[in-house]
Amino acid sequence: MATPAELAQLHTDLKPDELEHLQRLLGSWSVLADLAFSDLLLLVPVAASSEGAAPHAPHLVVLGQMRPNNRPTLIEQDLVGQTVSEADWNLSAETLRTGGYRHGTIFHPALGENVPVENVPVRFGGRVIAVLMRMALIPQRGPTSLYERTYLDVYERLAAMVAESAFPFPDEDVGTEESPRVGDGFVVVDEEGRVEFASPNAINAFHRMGVYSPPEGRRFTELGVEESAIEWALATGRPVVEEVERRPDVAVLVHCVPLISHGSVTGAMILLRDVTDVRRLDRLLLSKDAAIREVHHRVKNNLQTISSLLSLQARRLDVGAAREALYEAERRVRSIALVHEILSRDPGDQVPFDEIVASLVQMARDSVVSNRPVEIDVAGDLGEVTADVATPLAVTLAELLQNAVEHAFVEDGAGADSPGEEVGHVRVTLGVRDGELDVEVVDDGCGLPERFDLEESTSLGLSIVRGLVESQLHGSITMGTANSGKGTRVSLSVPATRPKN
Numbered sequence: 001m002a003t004p005a006e007l008a009q010l011h012t013d014l015k016p017d018e019l020e021h022l023q024r025l026l027g028s029w030s031v032l033a034d035l036a037f038s039d040l041l042l043l044v045p046v047a048a049s050s051e052g053a054a055p056h057a058p059h060l061v062v063l064g065q066m067r068p069n070n071r072p073t074l075i076e077q078d079l080v081g082q083t084v085s086e087a088d089w090n091l092s093a094e095t096l097r098t099g100g101y102r103h104g105t106i107f108h109p110a111l112g113e114n115v116p117v118e119n120v121p122v123r124f125g126g127r128v129i130a131v132l133m134r135m136a137l138i139p140q141r142g143p144t145s146l147y148e149r150t151y152l153d154v155y156e157r158l159a160a161m162v163a164e165s166a167f168p169f170p171d172e173d174v175g176t177e178e179s180p181r182v183g184d185g186f187v188v189v190d191e192e193g194r195v196e197f198a199s200p201n202a203i204n205a206f207h208r209m210g211v212y213s214p215p216e217g218r219r220f221t222e223l224g225v226e227e228s229a230i231e232w233a234l235a236t237g238r239p240v241v242e243e244v245e246r247r248p249d250v251a252v253l254v255h256c257v258p259l260i261s262h263g264s265v266t267g268a269m270i271l272l273r274d275v276t277d278v279r280r281l282d283r284l285l286l287s288k289d290a291a292i293r294e295v296h297h298r299v300k301n302n303l304q305t306i307s308s309l310l311s312l313q314a315r316r317l318d319v320g321a322a323r324e325a326l327y328e329a330e331r332r333v334r335s336i337a338l339v340h341e342i343l344s345r346d347p348g349d350q351v352p353f354d355e356i357v358a359s360l361v362q363m364a365r366d367s368v369v370s371n372r373p374v375e376i377d378v379a380g381d382l383g384e385v386t387a388d389v390a391t392p393l394a395v396t397l398a399e400l401l402q403n404a405v406e407h408a409f410v411e412d413g414a415g416a417d418s419p420g421e422e423v424g425h426v427r428v429t430l431g432v433r434d435g436e437l438d439v440e441v442v443d444d445g446c447g448l449p450e451r452f453d454l455e456e457s458t459s460l461g462l463s464i465v466r467g468l469v470e471s472q473l474h475g476s477i478t479m480g481t482a483n484s485g486k487g488t489r490v491s492l493s494v495p496a497t498r499p500k501n
């Protein structure tokens with residue numbers, strides 16, 4: 001489905017700030033629909049030049065549609081993105097042209113009768129840029145209860161603000177999931193902050209805050225509820241959201257919207273929402289996050305224990321293959337522990353891979369075997385990598401670095417004529433391209449043995465590498481002579497996200 005921004009782009013010549021104003025309206029107009037017990041449509045003229053323009057008559061496009069939460073909808077269909085001719089919607093077209101309200105009826109094909117509509121001009125920067133159309137059966141019958149009269153009255157005050165370009169408010173966070181809705185609890189105060197009306201759910205919210213006296217005619221402070229937010233909203237004419245915490249565990253979100261007429265504040269609409277349960281869930285989620293981190297921490301500790309056990313055992317063996325094998329196993333376990341170490345610090349399952357690379361490089365430096373000094377440097381970055389990719393990738397990179405420091409610079413007596421040439425270089429290059437992670441390890445050492453073939457090699461290190469890259473990470477790896485003609489180049493490329501298997 002097209003977003004309002006896409007629709008506006010396709011059909012209209014709204015300027016960016018005009019579109020932003022309408023998007024704010026769309027973000028906050030569910031309150032209007034509820035207060036009016038009505039379906040709302042936002043209509044914008046189709047630009048004569050636009051791709052979606054009809055060839056002849058001027059048209060309007062429906063940029064948004066909102067249904068009331070407290071009444072059945074009159075418009076079952078999704079009208080967003082549809083264009084209608086101005087001739088058919090002549091009242092809306094008149095509002096656009098004249099900038100005045102237009103009341104009337106339009107024929108509703110599904111209901112088979114005429115339904116009342118009201119067209120409100122949406123002004124911005126002194127210009128009428130859209131029409132807010134309200135469709136409802138209510139006005140014909142007339143409001144019956146005090147609560148309906150109050151809702152409709154506040155709707156009318158807000159609609160007048162829309163026409164005066166006082167609503168939506170500039171730079172307010174609109175439409176956040178948490179913003180209270182009319183049904184959550186609705187209070188109207190006069191310009192001095194005295195309660196004129198409180199809905200039954202608002203009374204419940206007051207009860208949760210420990211307020212049992214009837215609120216009508218009193219200010220929030222007289223009721224024992226902090227009212228600085230309301231005072232501020234009435235004084236500045238700006239909306240404000242505040243969370244009131246009461247007694248252990250009770251949290252009520254207070255959203256105060258000043259009602260403005262011809263530039264002066266005439267009162268405010270206050271939406272109250274009991275968010276106690278939401279906050280409790282938030283705390284649970286937080287502690288779940290902490291629990292996951294704790295688990296990673298323990299996994300890391302256990303892996304470190306395993307790695308120490310292996311190294312203890314290695315030290316007891318005589319120099320030889322068995323001892324080397326234990327040391328290698330110890331290193332592999334340590335490279336996995338690194339990933340868990342980072343996951344135990346940062347929440348989420350993404351790890352900044354450069355931190356892992358830095359530790360792996362340090363590990364490789366510590367295990368340089370030849371007498372030649374070896375310099376290892378890193379270029380580029382993989383950014384954040386998901387944990388299930390990071391672990392096998394870390395083990396792979398550890399093997400490749402280990403091979404470089406272990407095999408590339410072995411003492412063969414040849415080639416080292418000047419001391420300057422003695423330093424061996426290893427370069428790790430990292431990059432991300434089209435969802436692929438590219439890793440390259442190049443050294444300027446002695447190069448691979450003759451007739452070396454990665455596919456044929458049965459030695460453990462490279463078998464592990466091939467298994468991880470090809471089977472686990474679903475990537476590819478090549479090994480060959482470095483571009484310089486001297487030394488070895490290993491490049492591998494793996495998808496940044498691991499398919500579920």
Ligand SMILES: Nc1ncnc2c1ncn2[C@@H]1O[C@H](COP(=O)(O)OP(=O)(O)O)[C@@H](O)[C@H]1O
Nearest residue numbers: 403404407408447448449459460461462463488
């Ligand atoms: N960077 C390198 N430079 C030279 N030779 C290498 C390099 N990487 C791997 N090799 C060769 O490939 C062989 C297989 O490596 P590997 O499977 O890791 O086993 P291991 O490291 O235990 O010998 C090595 O023994 C070595 O001969």
Ligand SMILES: [Mg+2]
Nearest residue numbers: 402403461462
């Ligand atoms: Mg090896």
